[in-house]
Amino acid sequence: xxxxxxxxxxxxxxxxxxxxxxxxxxxxxxxxxxxxxxxxxxxxxxxxxxxxxxxxxxxxxxxxxxxxxxxxxxxxxxxxxxxxxxxxxxxxxxxxxxxxxxxxxxxxxxxxxxxxxxxxxxxxxxxxxxxxxxxxxxxxxxxxxxxxxxxxxxxxxxxxxxxxxxxxxxxxxxxxxxxxxxxxxxxxxxxxxxxxxxxxxxxxxxxxxxxxxxxxxxxxxxxxxxxxxxxxxxxxxxxxxxxxxxxxxxxxxxxxxxxxxxxxxxxxxxxxxxxxxxxxxxxxxxxxxxxxxxxxxxxxxxxxxxxxxxxxxxxxxxx
Numbered sequence: 001x002x003x004x005x006x007x008x009x010x011x012x013x014x015x016x017x018x019x020x021x022x023x024x025x026x027x028x029x030x031x032x033x034x035x036x037x038x039x040x041x042x043x044x045x046x047x048x049x050x051x052x053x054x055x056x057x058x059x060x061x062x063x064x065x066x067x068x069x070x071x072x073x074x075x076x077x078x079x080x081x082x083x084x085x086x087x088x089x090x091x092x093x094x095x096x097x098x099x100x101x102x103x104x105x106x107x108x109x110x111x112x113x114x115x116x117x118x119x120x121x122x123x124x125x126x127x128x129x130x131x132x133x134x135x136x137x138x139x140x141x142x143x144x145x146x147x148x149x150x151x152x153x154x155x156x157x158x159x160x161x162x163x164x165x166x167x168x169x170x171x172x173x174x175x176x177x178x179x180x181x182x183x184x185x186x187x188x189x190x191x192x193x194x195x196x197x198x199x200x201x202x203x204x205x206x207x208x209x210x211x212x213x214x215x216x217x218x219x220x221x222x223x224x225x226x227x228x229x230x231x232x233x234x235x236x237x238x239x240x241x242x243x244x245x246x247x248x249x250x251x252x253x254x255x256x257x258x259x260x261x262x263x264x265x266x267x268x269x270x271x272x273x274x275x276x277x278x279x280x281x282x283x284x285x286x287x288x289x290x291x292x293x294x295x296x297x298x299x300x301x302x303x304x305x306x307x308x309x310x311x312x313x314x315x316x317x318x319x
Contacts, residue, residue: 001158002082006075011157013068014150017061024054025143028136035133051132055120058139062113069106070260072153073251083166089248090169098156105149111271112142118275169246173231185245189233196229200301203273207294212286216277219270219297226266230304237307242319262303269297 001007027050035047076089086092093099116138123131174185199222206215231245238255250259272293276286312318 002079002160002162004075004078004082006071006078007157010068010072010075011154013064014153017064018147018150020057021061021143021146024057025140027051027054028139028143031136032133032140035136037129037132051129051136054136055124058113059117059120062117065113066110069110072106073248076248077251079160082162083160083164085166085168087168087170087249088246088252090172090246091166092160093248094172095161095164095166096156096159098152098159102149102152102156105145105152109142109145109149110267111274112145114271115274115278116142118279122279169248170244173245173247174243184228185232187232192225192229193233196225197301199225200297203294203297207290210290212276212290215290215293216273219273219277219293222297223266223270226300226304230262234304234307236319237311240311240319262300265296265300265303269293269295269300272296 031047031051031054034043035051036044073089076092079092080086080088083091083095086095093103116135119131119135119138123129123135199218202218203215203222206212206218227247230250231247235245235247235250236242238250238258247259249255250262251257252259270293272289276289276293308318
């Protein structure tokens with residue numbers, strides 16, 4: 001295991017979070033099984049107090065989890081300097097069998113924890129606390145995903161060997177690699193880009209018509225379509241190099257850290273759409289979340305679209 005300060009920080013914080021999450025898990029199980037808002041018993045009174053404390057701990061974990069994810073990416077980039085062949089965080093992720101699963105699980109957990117925070121927010125606004133049982137039942141699932149992430153992260157760092165030669169991002173994200181990225185890169189770019197803008201058109205239409213479930217659904221598909229087209233098409237115009245498809249290099253200073261902005265726009269737009277679709281709230285609040293979601297989704301779409309357009313205006317041709 002590479003025990004540099006950044007890795008130690010991640011492991012220690014994950015261990016602390018796992019400890020507190022386990023304490024909350026025990027309380028969440030009690031609340032889920034025994035909660036009855038209409039009861040005036042001593043047990044219900046204790047559960048109400050425990051629910052506030054448990055919710056506070058979960059909110060604290062999430063508030064640290066988001067910046068910790070950015071710190072995790074920073075750590076990957078720093079580790080790339082220690083591994084032969086790695087040019088960025090992509091090489092570190094690919095260095096073990098755990099890396100890709102861990103990264104995907106981290107992204108999933110951020111969405112799920114954010115959804116829990118939104119559900120908790122709506123629950124506390126209503127004196128009857130209609131979502132208390134649901135949100136703690138949801139946390140029971142989140143807990144196992146969070147522990148799985150913690151175990152995977154330890155396993156990945158433990159499996160990294162500084163003496164091994166790893167693949168660079170140019171090799172991982174190439175049409176000649178043996179990974180699933182090679183299959184994606186072999187697809188016709190015009191079909192992928194057409195799918196991207198068609199997906200956005202469906203989002204625009206459902207936004208104007210206020211079809212919340214359709215709006216949420218097409219924002220969920222937009223996550224997959226956006227990441228795919230960013231790797232296969234839009235990213236090459238940011239790099240101005242048709243063979244460069246790495247989604248990690250966008251986070252480097254050479255490209256003005258544009259990846260942090262693009263990924264943030266995509267997350268905020270799609271998350272608030274999920275909020276609209278799957279959390280019942282009052283009309284005023286829902287309208288606000290509609291606008292926030294569409295604003296950030298549109299901002300992402302216009303941002304990535306700028307690069308091929310700017311390249312064409314400068315050079316008169318596309319890549």
